[in-house]
Amino acid sequence: QPKVLQHGAHRVGKRTDVEMATWRGYGMGQFIHWGVYSLFGGELNGNYYNGAAEWIRSWKDMPNGVYDSAYKQFNPSSFDATQWAKMAKQMGVRYVTFTTKHHDGFCLWPSKYTDYTIANSPCKKDIVKQVVDAYTKEGIDVYLYFSIMDWHNPDWRYDLKTKEDSVAFERFKLFTKKQLTELLQQYPQTKGLWFDGTWDNSWKKSGAFTDTLEQYLKTLHPGLIIGSRFRADEFGNRHVDATGVLMGDYEQGWERKIPKTYADVHGNDWDCVMTIPENGWGYQKKWLGHWKTTNEILEMTAQCVSLGGNFVLNFGPKPDGTFRPEEVEIAKEAGEWMKINNAAIYNCEYAGWEKQDWGYYTKKTNENKVYMIVFNVPVSRSLKVKPSKNTLVDKAYLLTAPGKTLSLEKLDYDASFIQLPSAQYKQPFVIVLETKEGGEKSDEQK
Ligand SMILES: C[C@@H]1N[C@@H](c2cn(-c3ccccc3)nn2)[C@H](O)[C@@H]1O
Numbered sequence: 001q002p003k004v005l006q007h008g009a010h011r012v013g014k015r016t017d018v019e020m021a022t023w024r025g026y027g028m029g030q031f032i033h034w035g036v037y038s039l040f041g042g043e044l045n046g047n048y049y050n051g052a053a054e055w056i057r058s059w060k061d062m063p064n065g066v067y068d069s070a071y072k073q074f075n076p077s078s079f080d081a082t083q084w085a086k087m088a089k090q091m092g093v094r095y096v097t098f099t100t101k102h103h104d105g106f107c108l109w110p111s112k113y114t115d116y117t118i119a120n121s122p123c124k125k126d127i128v129k130q131v132v133d134a135y136t137k138e139g140i141d142v143y144l145y146f147s148i149m150d151w152h153n154p155d156w157r158y159d160l161k162t163k164e165d166s167v168a169f170e171r172f173k174l175f176t177k178k179q180l181t182e183l184l185q186q187y188p189q190t191k192g193l194w195f196d197g198t199w200d201n202s203w204k205k206s207g208a209f210t211d212t213l214e215q216y217l218k219t220l221h222p223g224l225i226i227g228s229r230f231r232a233d234e235f236g237n238r239h240v241d242a243t244g245v246l247m248g249d250y251e252q253g254w255e256r257k258i259p260k261t262y263a264d265v266h267g268n269d270w271d272c273v274m275t276i277p278e279n280g281w282g283y284q285k286k287w288l289g290h291w292k293t294t295n296e297i298l299e300m301t302a303q304c305v306s307l308g309g310n311f312v313l314n315f316g317p318k319p320d321g322t323f324r325p326e327e328v329e330i331a332k333e334a335g336e337w338m339k340i341n342n343a344a345i346y347n348c349e350y351a352g353w354e355k356q357d358w359g360y361y362t363k364k365t366n367e368n369k370v371y372m373i374v375f376n377v378p379v380s381r382s383l384k385v386k387p388s389k390n391t392l393v394d395k396a397y398l399l400t401a402p403g404k405t406l407s408l409e410k411l412d413y414d415a416s417f418i419q420l421p422s423a424q425y426k427q428p429f430v431i432v433l434e435t436k437e438g439g440e441k442s443d444e445q446k
Pocket of ligand 1: 033052054055196199255273281
């Protein structure tokens with residue numbers, strides 16, 4: 001493979017513009033999966049599909065005709081985008097990613113390029129517009145999810161084996177470009193596009209097209225943010241090109257998984273998208289397996305921010321447009337915690353301090369402040385703190401009690417103990433460490 005790629009990454013390292021700096025500081029986001037699949041909720045004739053509910057069309061027990069005519073029942077009587085946006089605002093999320101078209105091809109906006117849209121359902125509302133407008137009004141940035149793979153479009157191909165395949169896929173690529181143009185022109189508040197359904201050979205063999213299309217979209221919409229799941233290089237590599245450079249503005253591979261260490265993120269921007277049940281993004285009548293508690297979700301949020309990323313939690317509204325009670329409760333509880341502690345989540349980054357058992361460090365961007373987000377108080381109530389080299393702790397206090405300085409008992413090897421007052425620690429809490437330069441010079445600085 002040649003040293004210089006024609007259609008690989010065009011930038012090495014993070015984007016340095018203000019739009020990406022805003023994205024980097026979000027901390028917490030919301031994903032929403034809503035569409036025709038929500039009507040089924042993972043169930044048909046009393047049988048439950050044991051895969052992800054939004055994939056129910058691919059279930060062997062789901063006749064295509066049954067699924068493909070179901071949009072005629074899509075009539076969310078209780079849909080209220082303002083209510084959705086207010087719930088999200090209360091939760092403390094700062095961006096939302098909303099499904100405009102999932103793999104099934106049903107468009108939640110009145111696209112001119114297919115009849116399989118909300119305009120031909122009983123609902124008729126421009127759902128995408130209502131969501132974009134309502135969330136933007138609440139001050140939450142909107143990103144649009146778009147599945148390249150489109151099971152409804154007869155020109156979609158999983159692979160390009162014949163001349164006919166290639167002719168059809170050319171039509172499909174043009175259709176895709178037109179729909180994306182439509183979305184950016186009709187919903188200009190959009191800050192980015194979240195692509196999915198790009199793992200098949202047909203797309204991997206379209207590296208040059210993905211490069212040209214991404215550049216076209218960014219010209220159409222300057223500042224647009226697109227993750228690494230969109231592109232392929234001319235050799236069919238995805239996410240990382242043949243020379244090992246990320247293609248995209250952030251690493252978009254962290255779906256239902258969180259990096260273990262900072263090394264795992266390879267210096268890229270990234271976010272993790274996560275479901276509340278173990279799997280399944282669209283509404284599911286019966287959540288199979290474990291559902292995450294609010295404390296688990298807060299710990300995942302802290303974990304992601306501590307490793308320089310954002311945490312995005314998915315909600316799957318019911319066909320009537322309301323949320324499950326469990327989702328409403330999680331949004332409320334998480335919001336109560338975020339209201340008090342969001343300083344340790346918003347506009348924070350990887351601190352680079354040695355991880356301790358009590359929880360996670362985050363560092364306020366462009367400030368000499370490190371936060372300890374404490375989830376596990378040891379029976380000794382002594383929290384070990386070991387700043388990075390050439391950094392000293394000047395002052396420590398609970399975020400909720402800035403006037404009461406916590407004492408640090410010095411230990412060997414540049415570490416200290418913070419002795420917590422005896423109290424009941426029922427909630428995760430935050431300690432603020434005001435830092436200053438000093439201590440032993442790091443190897444590089446000698
Ligand atoms: C954000 C999530 N991405 C979609 C997805 C993921 N996958 C998938 C495909 C191959 C391996 C592992 C996961 N298929 N569809 C899910 O349906 C949901 O939209």
